[in-house]
Amino acid sequence: MSAWLLPESVADVLPSEARRIEELRRSLLDRFRVYGYELVMPPMLEYTESLLGNADASLNLQTFKLLDQASGRMLGLRADTTPQVARIDAHILNRKGVTRLCYCGPVLHTQALGLHNTREPLQCGAELYGCGGIEADLEILNLAVDTLNLSGLKGYRLALSHAGLLAAVVDGEGLTDNLIRHLHDCLAQKDRPALEALLVEVSAACKANVLALLSLYGSVGGSNCVLNRAAETLPRNPKVGAVLNELRTLIARLQETVSAMPALILDLADLASFDYHSGLIFSAYVEGCPNAVLRGGRYDDVGAVYGRARPATGFSVDLRELVSLQAVHSKPKTAIRAPWVYDTELMAVIRELRSQGEVVLQSLPNTAQEEEEFVCDRQLVQANAVWKVVPIGMNQEKLK
Known part of the structure; x- marks a missing residue:
């Protein structure tokens, strides 16, 4: 086997892509900061x-596991940062009021989640704890829209759903949690044959209501509004009504508060994880990408396993994926070319330029210059015993 061969769906990040990822990371963390989110850095591995x-x-299947030689206990390499941030909120910070936290770091997956996905995403996200109201959902949605706009994505769609809808639809039918969990999975995969097989022994009305969720997809307004169709099609019980009213209110408030509103759609079959989400679910999709580029929602009580259940909502993105989808790439930074000369005055000028944020590349002797990330449009030259920055190609007579 070649010494340079990497595992499947694992790749090096080369200079141009690395620069764009780092620029986006800084931009997003700065935006999270002005919303009041505090940065945390959980460890890469835990028990x-x-x-x-x-x-x-x-x-669980996506998590790499290994034996800790120090303790003999099983360790896991994180496949998702959100549970770690929930642990920090519940067990370490232990604040009484609202807590806003953000993070950015690599996660590892045993299998790539999509055809072109990496097994080492660079996950960036924000989480809000301690508020169970619609106000927290609106703040997180606003921040999610800001995230996608700062990423330079164009024409993306924001899809909304609600994790409590299926349970409301089958309320009173006597379905087990295990069956509802499998129904969740089949609805998320839009697998109608699998749904029909699971619903063989339920009432005809219940079967029809569950299958109807597959068709409740589309616009949030107009004559074909999904919420209006859902109100007509689904059971008219208080729990279904409460979920639909929550979505209706959220959409109205979102349209009032977001300035650069993306296209909004409803996908009431996208119910995500049965054991994880507890309320609003949202995802963002962009043309040319089969997978969601952003996922988020409400996951109340996740912190219970760490000793303190709290309302929680948040979202995450993969910076590597966002950068790969950017239509317009930032240009390489302009730089100054300088000779390699043992000259104290030249070194002093270079230090001063670098302190001002200028990129200064010194031409090492007997080497070719092949930098791709910098465009040298100026050079340092000595004229009348003074080092000056001048445009490359400038007539030497003008320097005298």
């Missing part, structure tokens, strides 16, 4: 009892 305390089966 599996802590890391997977609230994990569903899919997250």
Whole structure:
């Protein structure tokens, strides 16, 4: 086997992409900061009892596990940072009021989640704890929209749903949690044959109501509004009504508060994880990408396993994926070319330029210059015993 071969779905990040990722990371963390979110940096590995305390089966399968030689206990390499941030809020910070936290770091997956996805996403996200009201959902949605706008994505769609809808639809039918969990998975995958197989022994009305969720997809307004169709199609019980009213109110408030509003759609079959989300669910999609580029929602009580249940809502993105989808790339930074000369005055000028944020590249002797990330449009030259910055190609006579 070649010494340079990397594992499947694992790749090096080369200079141009690395620069764009870092620029986006700084931009997003700065935006999170002005919203009042505090940066945390959880460890890459933890004991599996802590890391997977609230994990569903899919997250458990996505987690690399290894034996700790120091303690003999099982360790896990994080596949998702959100549970770690929930642990920090519940167990370490232990604040009484609202807590806003953000993070950015790599996660590892045992399998790539999509055809072109990496197994080492660079996950960036924000979480809000301690508020169970619609106000927290609106703040997180506003920040999610800001995140996608700062990423330079164009024409993306924001899809909304609610994790409590299926339970409301089948309320009173006597379905087990295990069956509802499987129905969640099949609805998320839009797998009608699998749904019909699971619903063989339920009432005809219940089967029709569950299958109807597959068709409740589309616009949030107009004559074909999904919420209006849902109100006509789904059971008219108080729980279904409460979920639909919550979505209706949220959409109205979102349209009032977001300045650069993306296209909004409803996908009432996108119910995400049965064991994880507890309310609003949202995802963002962009043309040319089969997977969601942003996922988020409400996950109340996830902190219970760490000793303190709290209302919580948040979202995350993969910076590597966002950068790969950017239509317009930032240009390489302009730089100054300087000779390699043992001259104290030249070194002093270079230090001063670098302190001002200028990129100064010194031409090492007997080497070719092949930098791709910098465009040298100026050079340092000596004229009349003084080092000056001048445009490259400037007539030498003008320097005298």
